[in-house]
Amino acid sequence: MLRLHYFNDDDQPSVQASAGLTRHFQPKPSFHALRQLQNVLGNYRFGRVVTNEPGRLRVQEYWDDALNIIWVAWSPTGNGNAFTATLDQIPGRVREVRLMPLDANPPPPVVVTQTGGRQLKLDVDESPLYLLFDHD
Numbered sequence: 001m002l003r004l005h006y007f008n009d010d011d012q013p014s015v016q017a018s019a020g021l022t023r024h025f026q027p028k029p030s031f032h033a034l035r036q037l038q039n040v041l042g043n044y045r046f047g048r049v050v051t052n053e054p055g056r057l058r059v060q061e062y063w064d065d066a067l068n069i070i071w072v073a074w075s076p077t078g079n080g081n082a083f084t085a086t087l088d089q090i091p092g093r094v095r096e097v098r099l100m101p102l103d104a105n106p107p108p109p110v111v112v113t114q115t116g117g118r119q120l121k122l123d124v125d126e127s128p129l130y131l132l133f134d135h136d
Contacts (some may be wrong), residue, residue, distance in 0.1 A: 029102035036100055040130050044070055050087070057085055057124060068135070074128040082125035090120050092133040100128045 009020030021031040044062035050071060051059040059073045069091045075081040094114055099107040110129060112122040122129065 027104065033100050033102060036098070036130075040098060040132075041070065041072075044068075056081070056083075059087060061091075069133045071131040071133070072128050073122065073124055073131065075124050075126050077126060080126070082123065085122060085124045087120045087122070089118055090114070090131075090133065092135055094120065094131055095134045096130075096132040097122070098130040098132070100130070102127075 007020050008022045008025050010024065021028060021034060041062055044064045047061040047063045047069075049059070050061050051057055051073075055077055056075060057073070058076045059071055062070045062072065071087070071090070073085070073087070075083070094112055097110040097112050099110050101107045110122070112120055112131070114120050120131070122131075
């Protein structure tokens with residue numbers, strides 16, 4: 001189980017010694033990931049699982065009150081899995097793609113290819129990709 005707490009940790013021996021978002025008051029990778037999660041999905045609700053291929057690909061859909069849609073795609077493996085995936089029946093034109101950051105530097109831009117109007121090709125690994133869609 002992953003535990004994150006909103007306090008500093010000093011990584012000293014104890015029950016939850018390394019569960020802080022900062023260490024010695026310096027942001028850890030979880031701090032940056034959680035900050036983006038809040039910034040991107042803060043006003044959104046979980047809608048549904050779009051794709052669930054255990055050991056390969058997971059895509060979840062989130063939407064807000066205005067029915068804006070975000071898909072989050074990643075490979076839930078823990079073994080460095082990376083591949084090119086094709087997503088079918090996408091809900092619109094991709095407006096923006098964001099890669100989850102693990103430090104204060106902006107992550108590199110992500111290129112996706114929308115084909116056939118309702119298909120999307122993208123490189124997937126264990127770092128979540130946020131796909132922000134325009135309405136049809």
